[in-house]
Amino acid sequence: MKDSSMQIPTFADVLAAHGRIAPYIHRTPVLTSAYLNDLTGAQLFFKCENFQKAGAFKVRGASNAVFGLDEAAAAKGVCTHSSGNHALSLSYAAGRRGIPCNVVMPRTAPQAKKDAVRGYGGIITECDPSTTSREAVFTGVQAATGGDFVHPYNDPRVIAGQGTCSRELIEQTDGLDMVVAPIGGGGMISGTCLTLSNIAPEVQIIAAEPAQADDAYRSFKAGHIIADDAPDTIADGLKVPLKDLTWHFVSNHVTDILTASEAEIISAMKLTWQRMKIVIEASCAVPLATIIKNKDRFAGKRVGVIITGGNVDLDTLPWTL
Amino acid sequence: MKDSSMQIPTFADVLAAHGRIAPYIHRTPVLTSAYLNDLTGAQLFFKCENFQKAGAFKVRGASNAVFGLDEAAAAKGVCTHSSGNHALSLSYAAGRRGIPCNVVMPRTAPQAKKDAVRGYGGIITECDPSTTSREAVFTGVQAATGGDFVHPYNDPRVIAGQGTCSRELIEQTDGLDMVVAPIGGGGMISGTCLTLSNIAPEVQIIAAEPAQADDAYRSFKAGHIIADDAPDTIADGLKVPLKDLTWHFVSNHVTDILTASEAEIISAMKLTWQRMKIVIEASCAVPLATIIKNKDRFAGKRVGVIITGGNVDLDTLPWTL
Known part of the structure; x- marks a missing residue:
């Protein structure tokens, strides 16, 4: 399945990205919870990208792409398709640079995310909630605008940007045995692999995925x-x-890749809100759900957990549905 | 209304309290929000006691009372009446010292609160939901146990403990014009007054209160x-x-004391969850509600805002009722 022409980002790209995006992102805090440590038997270090600009880690990769464009390319703006946080993040980054951002979003995306995209100045074109529809509608939007396509994850600039997150996590903790992050398209996990394989190759990288989307x-x-x-x-x-x-x-x-059921994800999400007092998305409760489910594997370990985002529709919380 | 025998705590008591309780509390972070700064025209510095041990600032005063007892008094334990965060906090502090904590709670108190008190080792005696019953039952519990009565707020040890919060806030910020905190019984506000009148007397102290409980x-x-x-x-x-x-x-x-309506409080609470990604109680949304309502008064100022707690029943959020 490999494309021989693909450009694999290097750790030098991560370092360049970190310098480029520093003015536009937060160095997010790492939080701990005595309760969750007791519950799991592990020492958990939560890298809180829910506090990140635009509410998610995706602003790292998006900002790296936007601020890496030369003036001529930037003038045409950027465009993308996204289920949510990449749309917000690219809109935020484009807004900071003062260039247009066109976004194709599924019509079923949370209203809170659509509102936030528009709040950052992004222009939304809606598609049906399938990868096929999304890519078809996007082709039309890209042709019409001529904007630079910043893929939500399969883009070396984006992966290099996401790699800045685990670089901070390693700097903020005093040695880790493992890092657990959610996996969808794989942008955060890829950035994590890129960085850790260079600066902390002893750290195991565990991806956490919903059992109902376990591709x-x-x-x-x-x-x-x-x-x-x-x-x-x-x-x-x-x-x-x-x-x-x-x-x-x-x-x-x-x-390794570990999976969790919908009920396990919702339970871990609610537990995080209750005990850590932070608003996190269902997606970033998947790592904690897999840790609770596989305690033997994590007990006694120092485990970094990437909380990927906090953009939640507060009117439709999963445990009240 | 003054009782000439009352013991007014001094700033030396705050300093002693801070040293005494440091091992048992968090030095909570101060968060900012570009969005809320834009919205209000002020520079807001949120002191996040929702991240505090037991989920609220009350653990400061409770810990100061518990760890200030001599061995003989400590052996008899502590007792109080409270259906809220003081009950949790006193149970937590007593548990850390390994002494009994008896709490009188109305039988109508939420099961989640009772469970949390018991989770920290507190012993609950239930009363009817009336002042008469509460006082009668509490008198009996205190007589039976000989425990030291730690009032939720009208206690010099408690006020000195709460005063440690604004001491940290001043250390964590680079000068403030005002501090806004919620007012109920007045424990947090009193501690804030005690500390700021000593170390930052130029800082205005604004209390924020629900219009429906504006006593x-x-x-x-x-x-x-x-x-x-x-x-x-x-x-x-x-x-x-x-x-x-x-x-x-x-x-x-x-x-000054400023008030906000129920709708304004709920709106500020939801806005804080949405934008700051933190779980806060309705009580600590009152300061932001009053700031949004009185923008002219706060615009251009550096304003400390005390987020007092994060113990929320996630199944009954006010905007979903």
Whole structure:
């Protein structure tokens, strides 16, 4: 499935990205919870990208792409398709640079995310909630605007940007045994692989995936990409499939992929809100759900957990539905 | 209304408290929000006691009382009456010291609160939901156990403990024009007055109160304590009246008391969850509600805002009722 022409980002790209995006992102805090440590038997270090600009880690990759454009390319703006946070993040970054941002979003995306995209100045074109429809509608939008396509994850600039997150996490903690992050398209996991394989190769990288959207898990076991169209999960940021660049990192550097049921994800999400007093998306409760489910594997370990975002529709919380 | 025998805590008591409780509390972070700064025109610095041990600032005062007891007194334990965060906090502190904590709670208190008190090792004796029953039952519990009574706010040890919060806030910010905190019984406001009048007397102290439980506002205007029986507000931590010690600080050091409606409080609470990604109680949304309502007064100012707690029933959020 590899494309021989694909540009695999390097750790030098991560370092360049970090310098480029520093003025536009937060160095987010790492929080701990005595309660969750007791519950799991592990020492958990939560990297809180829910506090990030635009509410998610995706602003790292988006900002790296936007601020890396030369003046001529920037003048035409940027465009993308996204289930949510990449749309917000690219709109935010484009707004900071003062260039247009066109976004194709599924019409079923949370209203809170659509409102936030528009709040940052993004222009939305809606599509049906399937990968096929999304890519078809996007082709039209891109042709009409001529904007630079910043893919939500299968883009070396985006992966290099996401890699800045685990660089901070390593700097903020005093040694880790493992890092657990959610996996959808694989952008965060790929950035994590890129960085840790360079600066902390001893750290195991565990990807956490909803059992109802376990295409990455099945790909990992099969040894090639398996892409399902429109899987269904409450973790709406994790429905998209792996692509060639992210598969490169997943297949070469990920230690394992663990899955959790919808009920386990919702329970871990609510527990995080209750005990840590932070608003996190269902998608980023998947790592904690897998840790609670596989305590023996994590007990006694120092485990980094990437909380990927906090953009939630507060009117439709999963435990009140 | 002053009791000539009352013991007014001093700033030396705050300093002693800070040293005493440091091992048992978090030095909570101060967060900012570009969005809320834009919205209000002020620079807001949120002191996040929702991240505090036991989920609220009350653990400061409770820990100061518990760890200040001599061995003989400690052996008999502590007791209080409270249906809220003080019950949790005193149970937590007593548990850390390994001494008994007896709490009188109305049988109608939420099961989640009772479970949390018991989770920290507190022993609950239930009373009927009336002042008469509560006082009768509490008198019996105190007589039977000989425990030290730690009042939720009208206790010099408690006020000195709460004063450690604004000491940290001043250390964590580079100069403030004002601090805004919610007012119920007045424990946090009194501690804030005690500390700021000593280390930052130029800082205005604004108390924020629900319009539907505005007994402190009316007391402040009248020049004496007005105590209403059982006011009704979503900000359930702010229903209790001022007492002699807290009135001393309110009447001598508070610059002004501002009020907000139930709808304004709920709106500010939801906005904080959405934009800051933190779980806060309705009670601690009252300051932001009053700032949004009185923008002219706060615009251009550096304003500390005390987020008092994060113990929320996630199944009954006010905007979903």
